[in-house]
Ligand SMILES: [Ca+2]
């Protein structure tokens with residue numbers, strides 16, 4: 001009698017099972033959210049997000065953030081931590097940043113309309129020479145980003161580079177205690193560059209020509225996500241589309257993301273960043289309405305008091321003819 005052969009399908013089954021032993025693609029993801037889709041000219045923008053590896057929050061690394069205005073000019077470049085990174089070591093790090101005069105001597109006060117100077121030291125702890133981009137970003141006492149300078153360099157292995165960089169102080173800057181943030185990246189976050197080390201900051205004063213000081217900055221409330229940053233829209237902001245970029249690196253994984261928010265000018269009903277006859281026509285259609293009216297249009301309620309009336313027409317008048325400057 002013939003022996004029973006091992007059924008072929010059984011062999012195939014055995015073979016096909018073994019390579020399936022739990023191979024899972026790791027995914028390193030950065031989410032990015034602005035607290036609102038539309039802001040008015042004089043508002044604070046909150047940015048937040050989550051950094052996760054296979055859906056688990058990564059709470060010990062860095063995220064680079066960059067924001068571009070409607071003219072594609074960067075207004076801020078910052079590095080935020082997703083948690084406590086104080087015990088970590090970095091290939092390249094900013095050691096410190098101070099306000100100084102053009103020769104590097106410490107100086108803590110600058111006047112509006114002039115130049116401010118900052119000295120930053122950046123150390124390369126690596127055994128390789130590294131190309132870097134160092135950014136110096138100033139914020140006034142109302143938390144508005146008011147100046148940004150960037151400097152590209154190569155830092156030799158185990159050496160420290162010190163730079164002195166100038167940043168203009170706009171005439172519109174709020175007086176008082178201002179802050180400077182220094183960072184170092186492989187390249188800027190908007191180009192997918194990664195932060196090398198934690199941000200360093202310092203304080204300085206912005207004065208007018210008579211040397212008086214303004215109010216100190218207010219505190220920022222906590223936000224969702226494992227990283228966040230906030231800023232007040234600068235007084236010179238143009239209405240339009242702003243872009244936010246984020247980038248991060250962790251154990252060889254890299255993640256990038258971007259999103260947009262819009263800055264609307266009061267009086268712009270149809271959202272084309274201009275205040276003109278088209279908006280006046282829409283305002284007329286919604287005139288004297290409340291949320292229960294058939295002709296209610298919340299975009300005409302500029303002061304957000306749930307009625308469209310003379311108060312809104314007054315706001316409309318203030319911005320009549322607004323167009324984003326070129
Ligand atoms: Ca409009």
Ligand SMILES: [Ca+2]
Nearest residue numbers: 301303305307
């Ligand atoms: Ca109103």
